[in-house]
Amino acid sequence: MTVETPGVGLLGYAFMGRAHAHALITLGHMTGPPPIRPRLVSVAGRDEARRAEFAVRFGFERAVEGWQEVVDDPDVEIVENLLPNNLHAEPVIAAARAGKHVLCEKPLALDAAEARAMLAAAEDAGVVHMCAFNYRFVPAVRRARDMIEAGELGDIHHFRGVYRQSWGADPSREGVWRFDAAQAGGGALGDLATHVIDMSRYLVGDVESVAAEVATFVPGRTVDDAAAAAVRFAGGAVGTIEATRFATGNLNRFTWEVNGSKGSLAFDLERPAELVVGGTRTLVNPDGWWPPGHVLGWEHTFVFELRRFLDAVAGRGSVAPHGATFADGVRASEVADAIVVSAREGRRVSLPA
Ligand SMILES: NC(=O)c1ccc[n+]([C@@H]2O[C@H](COP(=O)([O-])OP(=O)(O)OC[C@H]3O[C@@H](n4cnc5c(N)ncnc54)[C@H](O)[C@@H]3O)[C@@H](O)[C@H]2O)c1
Structure with a gap:
């Protein structure tokens, strides 16, 4: 059995940071076959103590201050943007241009014009992209x-x-x-x-x-x-x-x-x-x-969402x-x-x- 271990970097460690990190850990155990066990490489956030605590709690290798460090990290193949909405476009466009697969929380951007620029960047780069409308995965x-x-x-x-x-x-x-x-x-x-x-x-x-x-x-x-x-x-x-x-x-x-x-x-x-x-x-x-x-609950929507995304990254089906x-x-x-x-x-x- 081959276990895929794509490197993941998270931007943001708060509400959505916890929901996504929980899902990344769970999906390797519960979904499949074949299993995917993401390598939790890096998490970015402003508060040093909070990002360090998050990294230890969820098992990330590094905790860094700025999103650029995650985008530049050669071990990161996937960037998940879990920041406030005004910080969606620039990091996602930079990540796509660096060849990283990109998942971004909803709403995709501040408005449709900004969202279209993100779509164009992801399509030009040929990377897998997902907007995290998790309720599709109930x-x-x-x-x-x-x-x-x-x-x-x-x-x-x-x-x-x-x-x-x-x-x-x-x-x-x-x-x-x-x-x-x-x-x-x-x-x-x-x-x-x-x-x-x-x-x-x-x-x-x-x-x-x-x-x-x-x-x-x-x-x-x-x-x-x-x-x-x-x-x-x-x-x-x-x-x-x-x-x-x-x-x-x-x-x-x-x-x-x-x-x-x-x-x-x-x-x-x-x-x-x-x-x-x-x-x-x-x-x-x-x-x-x-x-x-x-029965399952709210947090499982993120498990199924990330499983779909990681399968698409691994070449097993598509996001849509x-x-x-x-x-x-x-x-x-x-x-x-x-x-x-x-x-x-x-x-x-x-x-x-
Ligand atoms: N899919 C869902 O059901 C769902 C639920 C909640 C939030 N969201 C979306 O997720 C995104 C994040 O929301 P949240 O609830 O996790 O927010 P939050 O306030 O809990 O967390 C925001 C994170 O961004 C970081 N941050 C804020 N300003 C920053 C800056 N200037 N530079 C660097 N980091 C900064 C914070 O430190 C924190 O880690 C939003 O786009 C929101 O709409 C989606």
């Missing part, structure tokens, strides 16, 4: 996509997706980078609605046009707190995409529903192992893990269609940008084909 979501693709729902009439958080209303969170347009791009729109946009595209196909409202409830805040769009899909379905950081009582609740001529599917991230098929709760387990009914490429990241940003224009100008906005 086993129940994959089951839904397979059912829709097989025609089990018939003609698709509706997609309805809502991502609800509530921490935007918490005054103690003022000052975080997510409230600063220069660092985050958008607020609930860039952070949460892009997940919903990508999910809608993964399940029912591309977005054709949007008519939207965007709101900022806290005076002086430079990003939106909530966004809602009525959407027409290229395949003829109509629906809604909504995201808010002001849904009091909801911590991280992403729900969606698809209605077709032969049936409906529904999902709630608070019950990630369940797909509701025509009103009936169904437990979905991925192959090769635990026996049926021994089940993983999101930078092209999907560009499209999510184009839809998000169209939502902003629609809300600002009070008109329906069509997306380029």
Whole structure:
């Protein structure tokens, strides 16, 4: 049995740093065959004590200050960008030009123009690229996509997706980078609605046009707190995409529903192992893990996402269609940008084909 050991460098050691490092360690044990055991080469972050602690905890060989050191490291074949959104484009473009495969957290960039530059750099360099829309990798979501693709729902009439958080209303969170347009791009729109946009595209196909409202409830805040769009899909379905950081009582609740001529599917991230098929709760387990009914959770989305990415790097299949490429990241940003224009100008906005 051959064990692949690609060298990985992480930019960022905080929330997503932990989620990705956990997945990198787990996938070698639990997925396959054949196994992939990434070599955890380097992690970059600003705080010396925190990056050193992270390196020891997860087993990285080096902890460095700047992203450039990771990109320049000859032992790093894969760069994962887990930094705030304003720090996505430059390191990813530099990494691609250095011939490294690149995975970048969502939203891919501050806006679609920046995202397109990242896609162009990755395509020019011929490297594998992925935008980390991890909810595609919930086993129940994959089951839904397979059912829709097989025609089990018939003609698709509706997609309805809502991502609800509530921490935007918490005054103690003022000052975080997510409230600063220069660092985050958008607020609930860039952070949460892009997940919903990508999910809608993964399940029912591309977005054709949007008519939207965007709101900022806290005076002086430079990003939106909530966004809602009525959407027409290229395949003829109509629906809604909504995201808010002001849904009091909801911590991280992403729900969606698809209605077709032969049936409906529904999902709630608070019950990630369940797909509701025509009103009936169904437990979905991925192959090769635990026996049926021994359920998986949120962190496993990162395990499956990274497994897809590392398989593609190893020449075993491609990121698309089940993983999101930078092209999907560009499209999510184009839809998000169209939502902003629609809300600002009070008109329906069509997306380029
Ligand atoms: N896929 C998901 O479900 C999901 C969930 C959360 C966050 N994200 C995305 O992941 C990315 C990171 O988010 P997070 O929640 O991990 O953020 P975080 O605030 O927890 O961590 C940010 C990291 O970036 C580093 N950093 C910040 N400014 C820097 C600078 N100027 N120079 C160098 N390093 C700097 C910090 O030290 C930290 O390591 C964002 O793009 C976010 O949208 C995705």
